[in-house]
Amino acid sequence: MAKKKVGIIYGGKSAEHEVSLQSAKNIVDAIDKEVYDVVLIGIDKQGKWHLGDPSSHLLNEENPKLISLNKSNKGVALVPGESEKQLVSLSQDEGLDQLDVVFPIVHGTLGEDGSMQGMLRIANIPYVGSNVLGSAVCMDKDIAKRLLKGAGISVANGVTFSKHQRESINYVEVEKKLGLPMFIKPANQGSSVGVNKVRNEEEFYQAIAEAFQYDHKLIIEEAIVGREVECAVLGNEHPKASIPGEILPQSDFYSYESKYIDENGAELAIPADLSAELVEKIQNASIHAFQALNCEGLARVDFFLKEDGELVVNEVNTLPGFTKISMYPKLWEISGISYSELISQLIELAVERHERDQQLKSAVWE
Structure with missing residues (x-):
């Protein structure tokens, strides 16, 4: 039986870029190579796609603090609607491997929020994980x-604010409703990015400023x-x-x-x-x-x-x-x-x- 070609997409324009690189490394190491051939597609922090070499697709791969994508000169793009030339080389304008399935291990924004899933669905390629709706929700x-x-x-009690409501966020009112300590987090982030535990008014407004750096909406929740x-x-x-x-x-x-x-x-x-x-x-x-x-x-x-x-x-x-x-x-x-x-x-x-x-x-x- 022919091996399935599995495209592993990782990296991305996300605050969780380095986490994604670590996840990809572990998946590549553990995948059953008797059954699957791996095609590595690394996305750099500017959003460019790179065809990776399994032996050198990462730099400092054993150090979580220094791990980084080894950018190749083999830029690639995914072409929706194609059945035999889904991946196209940007440098040589030629079709590359046909993918049987994609494992999108891009954590966070533009990878976990339905964006990647929508693109893969349009391209008609099977992909690991939830569909567009489940991912976005x-x-x-x-939501x-x-x-x-x-x-x-049951979920924690909380309040939600959009960035245009920022001037109306009042510490006294929120503290009366939720008590102390409380947690402030961006609504659309994972891995505790931008999350802060707040114990006083100064920390409250500092945490709001940080959360709005990562998203246009934040949640303030009671501490359970x-x-x-x-x-x-x-x-x-x-x-x-x-x-x-x-x-x-x-x-x-x-x-x-x-x-x-x-x-x-x-x-x-x-x-x-x-x-x-x-x-x-x-x-x-x-x-x-x-x-x-x-x-x-x-x-x-x-x-x-x-x-x-x-x-x-x-x-x-x-x-x-x-x-x-x-x-x-x-x-x-x-x-x-x-x-x-x-x-x-x-x-x-x-x-x-x-x-x-x-x-x-x-x-x-x-």
Whole structure:
């Protein structure tokens, strides 16, 4: 049987660029090379696409603080509507490899928010992860919270402001509503980028200024006292949930650096120390949230587990990190699915969804 050509797209114009590079490295290392041929497509911070060489597509790949894309002189573009020349060389104006499926591991803006998914759908290429709607909804924490609440799922109390409302944001009013401490975060970012824990008025306005550097909308939320529990979900129409894990931050909260830079920034308790009853409750809640937000393929559902047993969804991440210290692959490993097998299942789920979608009529008269 011929190998499937898997395009791995990584990097991107996002605050999570370096995280994406780490994720791509781990996927390339772990993918079953007996079954899949890898085509590397790195996107630099200016948005240009580069065809990568597997042996040299990254610089300083072992150092999360210094890792960077090794830009090639082989610029490429994706051509929608083509079946045999989907990738075109910009320097030689010739068709390159035909892709059977794409694993878009571009975290954050323009990769996780439905933009990449829409492009791949137009190009008619199967891709790993949620569709346009699920990706966009989960990226926007404000919209996601509204849908979760509508589905009867508990979320943190909060308020949302757009940038044009900035002058009306009043510390006294917000503090009266949410109490202290509180969290301020951009609505459309991941990996704790631009997130701050606020304890006083000075920190409040500083955090607002930082959040608006990353997005045109921000969320201010109450601080939930509880254990930070995460669960991985895998599947399309019939998703399954992993054994939950727990984040034990060694700093004030689970920051960007704790997640991806500092291996000692947080302790991961995998599996979490939970009763069988609570494990089942978290798994069921994870699948409920996954389906309520129209997710497919994969997602990591993050909860606060309060002392009284109530589960509060913090966020649902449709393209969680695949770095060597990332929770999503670790949760599946403890649940019985190796890193390599996890990648294979995600690719096959992408192909399965694409084949299902091809059965839909695209015109009234055929």
